Amino acid sequence: MFVNYFADDARSSPVNLAVGRFVLGWWLVWKTVHYDWSLLFSGISRSMAYNGYDAILPVSAPWILTVEKWLLIALVLLVVVGYRIRFTALASAALATHLGTVRNTVTSSGEVSSLFIGSVFLVFVALYSDDDVLSVDGLRRVRSKSLDWLVARLKSDDDRSYRMPSMKYALLTLAILFFSTAASKVVDGGGLGFVAPSNLARLVLVRSYVYPWHDVQLVVVDYPLLGVLGGIGTLALEFGLLVAVLAGATVTPFVLGLVAFTLSNVVLLGIFFVDNLFFLTLFAAFDRAYARLAVDRDLDLVFDEHCLFCARSLYPVDLFDVEGSVTFYSQYDAPDGYEDRPGVDFGRAMYVFDGDDAHEGYDAFRELLRQNRLFHPLAWVMARRPVRAVGRRVYRYVADNRGRHFACRVENGG
């Protein structure tokens, strides 16, 4: 369910990295967009602020923070789609860190430290952006590839492998932070003080007066053994994640446990480490979930192997085809009988064959989308009559003019 990227940072699909960028990006946007950063340089918040970082803070021009916020959001959205990741992710990290530093002057709680953790993750994304295939950058890189390379890639039956070092280092960072937390509990607690029956009971009891919220958490006071088990479980999870990561074992039980631990904190102490949920989510096996949504059918796709534009257009299809259910053919090696079917003309359009059914051009693309239930809503929209009418016309125009308007080498093949 969750991936130990430290054991193996290669996946058979590029989906996880793209979804990770998406999760990280939207977390950062949500976290910053509603916040009035310039308030941090006014009133009591400024007068009580820690001034150790003033050398790099625009204290006399609070409006700069508002500009930084919107710039950050714009850059993060570019990271989400994967546009010029090296620059946008690094600049986003720098801006998020800068805003976080300003906020850190008035509070250093987990909600602020998470900004720095997220920034470091973005730095990793920037560092290893060339491994980021399912992105605008990845598609742009394909422009430098030759037609032969593209055709060979589409036709290849080799297993795909996509490295994700940024995920590996992000996971290691998170595991070290959790391990250090557990270690501090043992050291500060003089051994097992943290798991002593009285510890969590007293903490919950006193906080129920200081921060009254509800009564549910008092069950720990009534049944101190629950607190002991919770304490032991917390240490096991926080220590165990790093051990599992380094040992190359599955991290799923530890990640699920830490999610439960984070949620139980909310109940017991009223603290909302909501950022942790986002960070842990980054390591979910989204590619497996995506594969489970795949439709169980095999398609044959026939395209013009002299058309660079066509091959480039089909490259994303290959990236999304995590199950390998689409077999690519050119007009020269298509299975016997396909071209003899009524209405089929390989010189006119791309075709998708699903058993006895042949789908041409625009409808072929729609069939490709139908290969995964995730895209079914889009395929449904594409099937509506007005959309389909426009889509077919656009396809026809592009197909008829691919030699004139698009990078396409049309010549006699051999």
Add this chain to the structure above:
Amino acid sequence: MNVSGLVSTVPLSLSDQLVTLLRPYASLVLPGVLVLFFVAASAAVVLSDRWHARRAFVLCFFVGLLLSNFLLPVSPLPFVSWGHFSQPTSEVETYREIRLVDESGHEIKMDDGLTLAFDSVSERQLIRHVRGGQSDARNETEARRLLARASQYREAVGRGETGRIERFPHHGLTSRWTPELLDGYERFVGVRVYEMTFVTSEDGTHVVRYEEAVVFESFPLADAESIPARASSMPTRSMNRTGPRERSRVVAGAGLARTGVTG
């Protein structure tokens, strides 16, 4: 907090000596580390395909992360360390809190959301700041600021502009003001900071004694002769409640009322 305690047994450990040595230069060192981090990151990104630049940067980062989590008493940004509730509780626990006082002397615990626009500053840092005033004039200024923010925030609560789900949940889901809670309060005229001491039973399941003391107060919006006396002492588990009714956890006969404590 971190596990620098591991090395604290070493006579004034190297890390402590280093921190002591660098403390006067903190305003240079701390921003310096931050700037250096991003200069190094930029260099690693630009030179990513040469000289093992990426690997070197990543290695340095993890060395820094390990140092700031296991050796250094402080974590220079962007390095962070977590250590929530790592200190075991003791039978005597002390908390401080800010309460706003209305014209009739009713007190309400500050909702820390009022400090910034619906988010929070560190309450501990705020209390230290409010208490740190060297003059009555400064104390009054800070109290006025808090009261002004409280008034704005109270109006925002009335308009239902706080606690909206579209905002990212901020740390601490507790002590939230609600329109119902604020209904019983008149205009806020002053601020008190309390130090609350809880003495709990050995097994941690009951409060056996509670004491509280005012460590700061200022009433900039009340006439000198009409400053309300302390009408009641806290805590009560009904104060600032947003959930169902409370259950008392105070031992009967220990000089404490069931619904709270009188001091």
